[in-house]
Amino acid sequence: MADFKTALEALAKGNLDVEVLAGQLTSLLDKTPQYANRMLSQLDEMYDQKSINDQDYAKLKSQINQYRRAHASETEAGAEASADSTVFAQEDNVQEPVAPTAGVDDATQVLEGGPQANDTPEVSGFDVTGASDMSGIDVDLSALHDPSITTGTGPAETAWSDPSTQAPQSETTLGPGSIIKQRFKLISVLGIGGMGKVYKGLDLLKEEARDKKPYCAIKLLNEDFKDHPEAFISLQRESSRQQKLAHPNIATIYDFDRIAGPGTPVYITMELMEGMELKDFIKKTVKKQGGLPFDEAFPMIKQLVDALAYAHDKRLVHSDLKPGNAFLCNDGTVKILDFGIARAVKNPVTGETEKTLFDPGQLGALTPAYASYEMLEGEEPDTRDDTYALGCMCYELLTGKHPFNKLPANKAKENNLKPPMVKGLRKKQNCALQRAIAFERKDRSPTVEHFLAEFEDRYIWYKSPLTIAAILVVAIGLGGT
Template sequence: MATLAHAIRTFQSGGLSHKEFLAQVDRVLAADKANSARLVDLLSEENTRIELPPDVYVELRRRVEHLMESNQHGGEETHVQTRPGDMPPMRQGETNEKEKDKPGQDSNRMKGAGDTLNGRFVLEECIGFGGMGTVYKALDLRKLEASDRKPYIAIKVLNVQFRGHPKSLITLQREAKKAQALAHPNIVTVYDFDRDGSTVYLTMELLSGKPLSRILRAPDFKGLPAAEVWRIANGMGKALAYAHERGFVHCDLKPANVFLTEKGEVKVIDFGISRVFHKPEDDADVTVFDPGSLGGLTPAYASAEMLERKEPDPRDDIYALACIAYELLTGKHPFDRVAATQARNAGMKPMRPKGIGFRQWQALKAALSFRRETRTASVAEFLDAIGEHRGTTTYLALVTSTFVVAALTATGVGYYWRSHKADSPRRAEAPASPTSSGTPAVPAPSVPPVAQTKAPEKPQPLPPIRLTAVAPLIAAESCVAMVSAARDHTLEVQGYIADGAALTRLKNKLAAVPGVTTLNLTAVQVSEEKCAVIETLAPYWQKNQEAGRAAMVQTRARNAELTEGDPLVIDIKTPAFDSYVYVDYYALDGSVAHLLPSRRSKANQAPPNYRASIGSIENWIVSKPFGKEFIVLLVTPVPLFDGKPPEYKTRADYLKALEKQLKQIAAKHGKEKVAVDFVQITTKARKP
């Protein structure tokens, strides 16, 4: 039997005329009337996939909603006609005179183009539609009478299924009132919530421009330049961050809900609409409305948690934001428009878009995670990671500078926690002259010059770079902590490695990997006494980097370079789980100073995604000796040591005990629950 989806796709491909299409739709509706709510979802999905002409979409919605009304009435009369001639499409401004003659019918009929709401708003034309309702350009008669220069507004008429959920209307009104408080340049202004009979509607700011969905659906669209994508993502992100601060989660962010004005401004619409179906009406009524059943969510952009009916979370919007950014970069959805739950179960992974840096790709992957626990924690963190102000730097911690703090080992240190808002993370230091290589890797010729006299052979296509061939080369080096990624025939490797010939040796090996034409190797070289630290913690550091650097440590000094007399302040960030935080300072003399916890400050627990500063109150000042040293952030889900941390005579003893404890915690709680980050710091004497 033909389905509604089949009918729509056949019509879109030109296989049905307009009249034949409506006839087939009526037959489908007559046969499937018991599943009218599902038909609304299906119609929205198909329209998101390939946009229907506005008049066709409005007519289809009218027929489906008419079916829903008849089901809700519960009478024996059949309201769905099986012949197209029995229910002709209504043209703009046209009404059914028989229905208007019936008492009470007009108040129950869904309003459309040509109708007037509450004697004030004339719906002139359909300008948009979605799962929640249809948007019209409307003339405000009061503004017209007052000779207002801008008498037009946008009105969203909400779908008929709201009539079956009276409590959702109450909650919707409350949320609409709150949405009026979202005064932000990247959020469309909501004026009011009202109803005309059974027609529920919102009045909003009228925008001139086009939604992202129209850009993405252009036949020749294959992606925008990365700089333009980041600009659009920044506008969306600012709107989301502002709303998240005020307790709103969009819950239905998608290209159709992001508008680009004629001036190039980014506007996010439909704030506060989808959110209401996840929230109880009040404390006494814990009923949670299902957004999917009311068309309030789009599967292709909904997180797995949204699809699983979990409570809303800002990270749901981050998943949708990343999907849209990916689609703008490539012209394709990261998971081919497959719902997150299905993509997760199928083991689908997004391909790296061309034209973006390694760090930006890591940020995009983290935001596309199917699990909230590993997804980017805040919009601000995502925007900070994709920002182009970082140049070619890949990881925040890849710096070559160090510092020394006077008397740390002798006096012990204190700390204090200072909470930061999630949307204002510290900028990381740029690396101080890391050793890097960005030149093409040219293998030595393997044939004598006489071979040049032979007839040229047809070049063979290069094989793809296999990271499985890269990993053993890195692992073969001692004192190394690195991550790698491949794009086309460019290999990017970043991390820490020992001083001396190791870097050149590794560079030559990586350049010879099959498929590599360009090698970008960025490495922080460390002295021999730090190698034991690197080798002990490298597996956990690598896991943290691959997860988008969920745990982070950095200094406030530019390039992490400090001069004698400068204060030392360290900023840290914790992962998306309750954790115990440890900060160790590896001094030049071979000792280890425990900055956190310390003898003065023993409390070191942190909530998820917590930001804090250490050192301001203690007034740590840089002094002799000067050189390069190491600070390590270590985060675990349980205390690292039971009770008071034991005292160890040497650094080697401490690292041995630390390695044992970390292995036990990782075995019990998972390796991803142990996060490590490094920063190498530099201090120097003040010039007289």
């Protein structure tokens, strides 16, 4: 008795003819169409391991895809589909048993189940001559747990096990080389944070289409979502909102999904950026210099403000702005990451002020060192919360130090702390910086644009009533002459 993967292994070793397997495949799909996607996954896995040649792979994949298209209502139902998972179209270009285009890696693999712990393949259970009547072969996708499906009347009483019984892989078993949703291939680890690991990924669909930019960043979130389904719902909502943000200083979110069905790890795909987190830039460069000159820091600050102003205009508050959520690209572009997403995430590490903390009961996240006093008190989010975090980041860029030495705002307020003035700044600029990090919302700059104007020491003439009145007087006078 052999399962489907064992049959594929027999094909790879030359012990089974592809035409025979194709005939058995038709019988299998007719009996249990709901497992078409799972079988496609196993086929892709074998091909990705270079165990099956191009011609056999293309033939079998074309057969499964054609069946899926003709019986979509059956093949996309059941265990393979879920309300919170994205169904990707399979490679429609594979229609004939021909080798894929050279140089295009359309090999795909889903990590919905690892290899089964089977014994040595029982290739003797298959008729390798191709002379048998394939319609007489019984195929069992229930892993022999449902004897009513298997009658055992085939030429060799052949039965195939149900791929759905294979346990889905967890976050810890994913890594470079793994493929998610038969589309995204993990290439290498870019970083590890409170939300999980970030990988450089290859979008196989874009690569097949010969897109000039087939790479992306893939954030594989940690296991907390399995224990807190509310967090998944909140994250999905916030991710959808961020997908609508289109700004050069905000990292673009492409997709949000689970790697398989309910209970499997969650991942987010976003634009791939080359450079370093602002946190690392401050640590490696700014601190060593004792802070950046205003002319060097201001372009970065302005880009942060531009991104926040754009988001605030759409009534979206970041709520966890910090150097670790800003990225400095090699070309000097600064991009903010994780708008609202961090609020749905729990970090198991507690007690560290630079780590994102999550209260699963409140679905809120914050980083104590950059959280406003009101956030720490549990008040509703406000755009001026981001202003406080922005002020702390500006202070770090200019001095290399956090204004309150990473002490949370509530503790700093209790101790009546006030950071020293920044050397090299004019009085108005220092006042603007002090106002941004005020403990009370009412004392902070009303908007990030207002902060920037004061911080740049720029006179906003069109907002001054006296200036406007003077201009009107002059205009009237000129009009009367």
